[in-house]
Amino acid sequence: MVVALMLRASSEVLVIAKDELTRSGYNTLQLANELGIAVQLVENFLNGEIVDRNTYNLVCEKLNIGLDSHLDKLSETIDTRGDANSVSTNIEEASNGYSISRNEVPPAINLSDSNPSSELNQDLTNDLSLSSSNVNQDLQDDLLITSNQFVQKLRQKISSGLIRQCDRLRVIDINSPLYLHDLYTDIEVFTNLPSSQYLDLNETFANIPPEQYDRFYLAKLHPPSIPANQAVEEYKKILLVGGVGTGKTTLIKYWALASITDQILPDYLPVFLPLRSLIDLHNFHGTDSLNNPFTWLKSQITHYGLSGDILDGLSTNHVLEQLLNDGNFLLLWDGLDEIPEVYRAEIAQKILNFSDRYPKNRMVFAARNPIYGHILESFQTIEIAPFNHTQIAEFISKWFHTTSVQSPKKKDKFQQLLATNQPLAELATNPLLLTHICTAFNSCEYLKPNFYQEILNLLLNKWEQTKCLPSSPQQSLSTAQKQDLLSYVAIVSLDRHGYIWQNNELEDDFQACIKSSRNLSHVAVDRDQLFEMLKWQHSLLIESAKGIYKLSHTTLHDYLAAYRIANSNPAAAQKYLLDRMYLNRWHGVIVMTISISQQADRTLTMMKRKIDELVVKDPHLQSFLSWVNQQSIQMKTPYKAVTIRALYLDIDLEHTRSLDRARALDIAHSRSLERARTKALGFDNTMETEVDIDFTINLALNLDLALYFANHRILELACILEPDLHKGLQFLRQKFPDPYKDREKFSKWWQAKGLDWSKKLRSLIVQHRKGSQEWQFSENQLKILRTYHDANKLLVECLNNAEYVSPLVKNQIESTLLSPQGEYSILQY
Numbered sequence: 017m018v019v020a021l022m023l024r025a026s027s028e029v030l031v032i033a034k035d036e037l038t039r040s041g042y043n044t045l046q047l048a049n050e051l052g053i054a055v056q057l058v059e060n061f062l063n064g065e066i067v068d069r070n071t072y073n074l075v076c077e078k079l080n081i082g083l084d085s086h087l088d089k090l091s092e093t094i095d096t097r098g099d100a101n102s103v104s105t106n107i108e109e110a111s112n113g114y115s116i117s118r119n120e121v122p123p124a125i126n127l128s129d130s131n132p133s134s135e136l137n138q139d140l141t142n143d144l145s146l147s148s149s150n151v152n153q154d155l156q157d158d159l160l161i162t163s164n165q166f167v168q169k170l171r172q173k174i175s176s177g178l179i180r181q182c183d184r185l186r187v188i189d190i191n192s193p194l195y196l197h198d199l200y201t202d203i204e205v206f207t208n209l210p211s212s213q214y215l216d217l218n219e220t221f222a223n224i225p226p227e228q229y230d231r232f233y234l235a236k237l238h239p240p241s242i243p244a245n246q247a248v249e250e251y252k253k254i255l256l257v258g259g260v261g262t263g264k265t266t267l268i269k270y271w272a273l274a275s276i277t278d279q280i281l282p283d284y285l286p287v288f289l290p291l292r293s294l295i296d297l298h299n300f301h302g303t304d305s306l307n308n309p310f311t312w313l314k315s316q317i318t319h320y321g322l323s324g325d326i327l328d329g330l331s332t333n334h335v336l337e338q339l340l341n342d343g344n345f346l347l348l349w350d351g352l353d354e355i356p357e358v359y360r361a362e363i364a365q366k367i368l369n370f371s372d373r374y375p376k377n378r379m380v381f382a383a384r385n386p387i388y389g390h391i392l393e394s395f396q397t398i399e400i401a402p403f404n405h406t407q408i409a410e411f412i413s414k415w416f417h418t419t420s421v422q423s424p425k426k427k428d429k430f431q432q433l434l435a436t437n438q439p440l441a442e443l444a445t446n447p448l449l450l451t452h453i454c455t456a457f458n459s460c461e462y463l464k465p466n467f468y469q470e471i472l473n474l475l476l477n478k479w480e481q482t483k484c485l486p487s488s489p490q491q492s493l494s495t496a497q498k499q500d501l502l503s504y505v506a507i508v509s510l511d512r513h514g515y516i517w518q519n520n521e522l523e524d525d526f527q528a529c530i531k532s533s534r535n536l537s538h539v540a541v542d543r544d545q546l547f548e549m550l551k552w553q554h555s556l557l558i559e560s561a562k563g564i565y566k567l568s569h570t571t572l573h574d575y576l577a578a579y580r581i582a583n584s585n586p587a588a589a590q591k592y593l594l595d596r597m598y599l600n601r602w603h604g605v606i607v608m609t610i611s612i613s614q615q616a617d618r619t620l621t622m623m624k625r626k627i628d629e630l631v632v633k634d635p636h637l638q639s640f641l642s643w644v645n646q647q648s649i650q651m652k653t654p655y656k657a658v659t660i661r662a663l664y665l666d667i668d669l670e671h672t673r674s675l676d677r678a679r680a681l682d683i684a685h686s687r688s689l690e691r692a693r694t695k696a697l698g699f700d701n702t703m704e705t706e707v708d709i710d711f712t713i714n715l716a717l718n719l720d721l722a723l724y725f726a727n728h729r730i731l732e733l734a735c736i737l738e739p740d741l742h743k744g745l746q747f748l749r750q751k752f753p754d755p756y757k758d759r760e761k762f763s764k765w766w767q768a769k770g771l772d773w774s775k776k777l778r779s780l781i782v783q784h785r786k787g788s789q790e791w792q793f794s795e796n797q798l799k800i801l802r803t804y805h806d807a808n809k810l811l812v813e814c815l816n817n818a819e820y821v822s823p824l825v826k827n828q829i830e831s832t833l834l835s836p837q838g839e840y841s842i843l844q845y
Contacts, residue, residue, distance in 0.1 A: 023072040029081060030064055036079040037062075051078060052375040070341040164283065167344050169326065171285060175276045177320030182269040182288050188474070188482055189455050190419070198418045200270050201411040201447075203263055204241040204401040205256075209386060211559040213239055217518065237560070241401040244271075245280055248380065251396040253371060255389050256382045258400035259555030259568065260479055261448020264382040267400065268348040271380065275346050284346040284378060285339065287316055291363060292354045309370040310336070313347070343376020352383040353552070364391040371395075385552045402445035408434070411447070415454045430457050435746060436739065439571040439604060443471060446569075448479070465611030465819050468575040472499065475554050475568075492541055501536055502556070503580035504529040506573050514601055515573055517565040522547075570604070578608035586615045593619065594626055598803055603810050611817040617825045620814060624829050627807045630800055632837050637800065640791055641665075641836040655738050661834040662733040665805055733809045736816070737833075748776060808833055 025033065037047070044062065048055040057071045075081075185194045215237065248254065248271055258264050268288065275286040289312055314336055327335055339345060349367060352360055364381070368391060371379055381392060389397040403411070412430055416423040434441040440463070444450040449471060456463055456470070476495050493501070508525050509517065517525065526543060530536050550557040558568050567573040581589045593609060596602040610616050631637040648660035655663075735742035751773065755762040793801065812833070815826055 022066050023069055024066045025061055025064055025072070027064075029076070030062065032081050033062060033075065033079050036081070040079075047075070047078065051075070052372075054369070054372045057373075068337075068341065167283065167285060167339070170322070170339075171276060173326050174285065174287075174317060174320035174322060178272055178276050178286060178288065181320075182272045185266070186482070187451055187455065188478070189452075194418065196266065196269055196273065199411070199414050200266065201403075201407050201414065203244040203267050203407075204404075205244050205247050205398040206239050206241050206401050207247065207396070207398050208239045209257075209397065209399050210238055210561060211386070213561050215561040215564060217516070217564065238401065244400075245274070247398050248378075249280060251398070252378050253392070253395040254380045255386070255392050255395040255397040256380055256400070257384060257386045257397060259384060259446075259552075259558065260475060261446050261555070262400040262402075263447045264384075264400060265350050266447070268350050268380055268382055271346070272348055281346055281378065283344075285317075285344050286346040286348065287313060287320075288348045288350065289313065289316055290354075291349055291351045294355060294359075294363070309366055313345075340374040340377060343374070343378075345374075345377040347377060347379045349379065349381045352381070352388070353385075360388075361391060364388045368392050368394070384555070403447060403450065404445075408441075408444050408450060411450060412454065415451070416458075419454075419458055426458070426461075429461060430454065432743065433457070433463075436742065439574065439608075442571045443569055449474075449569075465608065465817055468571065468608070469579070472572060472575065475556055480553075492539060493536075493546070497536060497539070498550075498554075499576070499579070501526070501529060501533065502550075502567075503576040504533060506567070506576040507580055510573075510577060510601060510605065515566055515570055516560075518563055522565050574604035574608050577605045578612065581605070581609045582613045586618075589613070590615070590619050590622060594622060597623060597626065597807060597810065600806070603813075606810065607813045607817055610814040610821075611819055613818075614820045616814075616818040616821045620811070620818065620821060620829060621825060623807075623811055623814070624832075627804065627811060628837065630804045630807070634797065634800070636791075636793070637797060638836045640793075640801075641834065645835055655741065658830060658833045659734050659738040659741070662737055662808075665801075665834055666733060733805060733812065736809060736812045748773065 037043075042050075044058045045055050048058045051058070051074045053071060053074065057067055058075065061067050061071060061075050183196050185196050185199060187194055220237065244267055256264055256268065271280065272286040272288045274280045275282070275284055293315075294312065310333075314332060317336070318332065322332065352363065355363070360383075364383075367379070367381060371377075371392075371394060379395075381388070381395060386397050386399070389395065409431065412427055412434075416427040416430065420426045434444060440453065444453060452471065452474060453463070456467065473495075476498060505525050508529055509515065509521070512525065513521055523543060526546070530539075530541055547557060551559075556568050556572070557565060560566055567576075581592060584592075589609070593602075593606050597606065610619055613619065631641065644661050644664040647664050648657040735745060753762050753765050811829070815821065815829060818826075
């Protein structure tokens with residue numbers, strides 16, 4: 017049976033249709049929504065105008081208008097007549113209203129009305145004017161192009177062109193080609209956007225001190241995520257959003273490759289459509305081409321290698337029209353942010369119209385800004401989630417395997433770097449920044465502190481420059497002025513309320529900084545435009561929840577503040593840092609400031625003096641430090657004496673708090689260990705005993721120590737001073753299951769492996785050879801000791817990161833860390 021492609025309803029059919037509309041109570045808009053097509057198509061049908069066969073059948077089926085008798089009669093007539101001059105007339109007569117004669121040209125169809133292009137109309141006219149044998153052959157062939165066999169044949173035909181287009185990556189500072197299949201790491205997405213969630217920070221952080229959540233804790237408040245492949249299978253129309261470097265282009269290229277290689281959606285024809293190419297089409301063909309998604313699709317699939325040999329004489333337009341009507345395409349529109357802003361909303365609207373015109377196809381539209389979801393109303397908005405630890409590790413492994421001849425060695429060193437450098441690890445959650453860090457590490461395993469300026473330059477201008485985009489209109493602020501303003505705002509926000517802006521704090525801070533800046537006070541700055549630019553052009557400002565903003569990375573917030581302080585008057589900068597040395601939220605800024613400051617010697621020496629002054633006037637604290645120092649002198653270990661002092665200070669400080677057994681390190685007290693051992697053996701410990709500490713350590717199942725280790729960052733200062741100790745403790749932490757997530761699983765693990773794990777832990781921790789004294793500290797002394805411990809930890813971090821510290825000053829500070837005043841003279845400068 018053969019049926020025409022373009023049809024017009026007869027008067028008989030129109031009467032039935034209108035009666036059914038009246039009876040059912042439908043209007044044209046409701047009917048169009050029910051059918052999932054444009055309302056203009058329904059109106060064309062009811063007005064007796066020509067529509068495509070798919071629309072005709074949908075409307076007739078919905079309005080209970082039978083088709084079989086008409087189709088049978090049409091088929092018989094076409095099969096029995098062969099006169100070239102009568103084919104079109106016979107079709108018209110036999111179909112009782114299903115008609116396109118060879119002399120009747122369909123009216124021009126405008127894409128804005130969700131109809132095919134004028135180019136398509138011309139091709140249809142030309143094809144319908146062919147000889148009867150050609151027309152008959154075209155109609156018969158049209159019946160075949162919807163078959164799965166033809167779709168699979170077409171997939172094979174376009175596969176090499178598609179793979180050539182999508183299986184490649186653009187990486188800054190890498191001169192050799194890279195392939196997506198070598199480096200792609202599974203991505204996860206948010207189906208509920210973080211910026212759409214409502215959070216009450218006072219409630220959310222009710223039991224968490226601001227110093228803890230301000231810096232890195234907010235990232236843990238993301239909504240649940242799902243695998244990206246699950247999302248593309250579940251949602252037919254997707255608006256994919258995400259900031260600079262989150263992996264939008266990489267993901268949709270991967271979807272194209274995964275589809276053509278039968279990993280996902282194996283029955284579709286994937287087409288990757290970079291919207292950037294529209295500018296070239298626009299310049300070549302004129303304005304109309306910019307408004308025609310059909311032209312974009314035809315251009316791309318022809319570029320893949322679609323040629324006449326597979327079409328068997330059919331026009332490309334005919335094939336694409338039928339495939340679109342049958343929903344055979346997976347269309348992946350990418351790069352909206354790479355075209356001039358004046359065209360973006362228009363292009364989004366045209367793609368929506370195209371989607372409505374061909375509703376059965378799958379489509380993905382990528383953009384940074386989710387605002388386009390208000391135009392693409394039928395699209396599900398999803399956002400790319402940051403990389404987690406597993407994804408980072410997977411990418412690192414693939415990267416060094418692909419780019420480095422010494423991949424295992426390089427990979428291990430790089431992973432150790434991220435494990436010991438939390439600011440750098442935070443940046444690594446962004447795929448673009450992780451790639452940039454890996455590239456830099458490949459060429460030089462030591463990343464200078466000023467490396468963060470490279471990251472900032474990448475987001476402010478370099479990434480846009482690498483795309484060779486046409487120059488944007490002159491902006492009111494230069495790159496230098498943007499950094500100047502951001503660095504000022506970073507400091508002001510830390511002093512006022514931390515890393516997070518809520519309510520009107522963001523506007524207030526920016527306005528205050530603009531007014532106070534000598535470089536910006538004379539510049540006309542549109543704040544709304546500035547915020548939009550920082551959010552969508554540079555991805556430096558993000559909305560973490562409704563009305564809650566932060567800079568995209570806490571590390572960059574710290575660096576911006578450090579940049580401003582380091583470039584200020586040295587005396588004023590030093591005083592500024594020393595005044596904030598005991599405020600935890602400033603620790604990241606202080607470390608970064610000293611890491612890039614050329615006045616590091618003086619600042620570090622002044623920090624050491626101020627820290628020692630905390631305990632110098634308290635005889636009891638001085639006695640405690642003297643005892644700690646004696647333990648480190650008597651201990652025979654491979655660790656430095658200062659590491660032993662840090663270890664003793666941390667352990668005994670925790671022990672003297674006497675909060676509960678989970679907070680008390682039993683390893684610091686021999687009698688506690690003996691009680692634990694005898695209790696584990698089922699005996700009551702009712703007498704004083706002298707025990708062999710080594711024997712006790714080896715046998716006692718110290719669950720309290722294990723639980724404390726799992727939930728607290730113990731031995732922080734000792735780990736910083738001795739990287740090998742830190743590496744060993746990190747390894748043990750990974751082997752330790754979460755005791756609160758699955759208690760039954762933990763209990764079984766503890767019974768089977770707890771003793772062996774405890775032995776390994778204790779072999780890493782320096783063992784007490786002398787009985788720990790009962791230091792009766794007051795609450796105020798305990799507070800001072802904790803401040804003293806944390807300030808020394810900060811000082812060590814500064815020493816380890818300082819670029820311009822002299823070897824003499826570094827050695828003097830390290831050798832006298834955690835020592836009582838009597839053991840040395842307070843350093844002078």
